[in-house]
Amino acid sequence: MNDLTDTQLILLAASQDAAFEVLLRRHAPRIHALASSVVGPGSADDVVQEVFLSVHKHLKTFRGDAQFSTWLHRVALNACYALLRKRQPDALDGVPEPVSTASPVRDSENLQLRETLSWAMRQLPHDQREAVALRELSGLDYAAIAEIVGAEVGTVKSRIARGRAALRALLLTRGVEAGA
Structure with a gap:
C-alpha cells in the first residue's frame, strides 16, 4: 500500500x-x-x-x-x-520533546535551542508564524501555502520573508547565531 x-x-x-x-x-x-x-x-x-x-x-x-x-x-x-x-x-x-544523543551536554544544548526556537516562533505575528511553519517545517510550496491560508502567492512570500527576518532578529537577541 x-x-x-x-x-x-x-x-x-x-x-x-x-x-x-x-x-x-x-x-x-x-x-x-x-x-x-x-x-x-x-x-x-x-x-x-x-x-x-x-x-x-x-x-x-x-x-x-x-x-x-x-x-x-x-x-x-x-x-x-x-x-x-x-x-x-x-x-x-509546552514541555519540550526529549532529545536523544550520546552526550548529555549536546542533549541540553539541543533542548535549549528547540525551546528558544519555539519561543521565537510564538513571538511572530499569526500570519507570519503560519506561513513560516508551513514552508520550513511542512515543506510545502508557496502555491499550497497560499491555498491553505487563503492568500495570494506574493503575500505568502512576503510573510515568509518577514517571518524569517523577525526570527533571525529574535534568535540573535537570545544569543543564537546563524549556523548554530
Whole structure:
C-alpha cells in the first residue's frame, strides 16, 4: 500500500484501516512539526492525535478540490488554534520533546535551542508564524501555502520573508547565531 497515491488511499480508507494507517505514517511527521511550531512541542502529540481522529471521522467528506495534504494542513492549523484558544495566556510554553544523543551536554544544548526556537516562533505575528511553519517545517510550496491560508502567492512570500527576518532578529537577541 505504500506505493499508492493519497487519492487511492483515501478511497480505500473507507473500508481498509491499513490504507488510513499509511496516510497517517506518510503525513504525521510534517503535521507534528507544524503543530510543534504553533502550540509548542509539549502539546504537538495531542494536536496530531486530534487531527487524525478528525480526519478519520471526516475523510468521506473530503471532496478532492484541493490536495489531501493541503486539506490536512488546514485541519491541523484549525486544531492548533482551537487548542490555543482553550489555553490560559500563561500556559503557552509546552514541555519540550526529549532529545536523544550520546552526550548529555549536546542533549541540553539541543533542548535549549528547540525551546528558544519555539519561543521565537510564538513571538511572530499569526500570519507570519503560519506561513513560516508551513514552508520550513511542512515543506510545502508557496502555491499550497497560499491555498491553505487563503492568500495570494506574493503575500505568502512576503510573510515568509518577514517571518524569517523577525526570527533571525529574535534568535540573535537570545544569543543564537546563524549556523548554530
